[in-house]
Amino acid sequence: MASSGVLKLVSMILIVCMTVMSAPKAAKAAITCSDVVNHLIPCSSYVQNGGTPAAACCSGVKALYGEAQTSPDRQNVCKCIKSAVNGIPYTSNNLNLAAGLPAKCGLQLPYSISPSTDCNKVQ
Numbered sequence: 001m002a003s004s005g006v007l008k009l010v011s012m013i014l015i016v017c018m019t020v021m022s023a024p025k026a027a028k029a030a031i032t033c034s035d036v037v038n039h040l041i042p043c044s045s046y047v048q049n050g051g052t053p054a055a056a057c058c059s060g061v062k063a064l065y066g067e068a069q070t071s072p073d074r075q076n077v078c079k080c081i082k083s084a085v086n087g088i089p090y091t092s093n094n095l096n097l098a099a100g101l102p103a104k105c106g107l108q109l110p111y112s113i114s115p116s117t118d119c120n121k122v123q
Contacts, residue, residue: 031064031073033080039064046104047097058105065107071123078119085115 039060046053053061068074095115102108 030070031067031076033076033083035067036064036077036080037084043101046101047094050093050097053101053104057101061101061105061107074122075119078117078122082115082117082119 040057042054042056042060046057064077068077
């Protein structure tokens with residue numbers, strides 16, 4: 001159960017990452033919720049315990065970031081993450097670790113990561 005909540009937090013971070021992608025293209029979302037989960041599962045230990053993210057975690061974060069090339073892709077990633085996190089408790093420490101994950105993996109985002117992200121506004 002706890003790792004499920006952590007996965008959701010990690011997913012929220014990635015949602016925000018998707019907003020810095022290039023200009024949106026008109027297309028149907030190609031990234032599935034299964035894709036999102038598979039990329040983020042290696043990050044659950046980091047979001048639960050802190051320390052240094054595993055190489056597989058950062059590889060997954062970067063791969064998901066690179067695959068979400070369209071607005072529908074990024075919105076779908078956001079919705080998948082929010083759906084996964086819905087109803088799972090997390091602490092402020094988990095949220096802080098999840099919010100810092102992109103930077104720990106070498107991605108710089110010009111905004112804050114928050115569970116209150118409106119997926120419909122993700123471009």
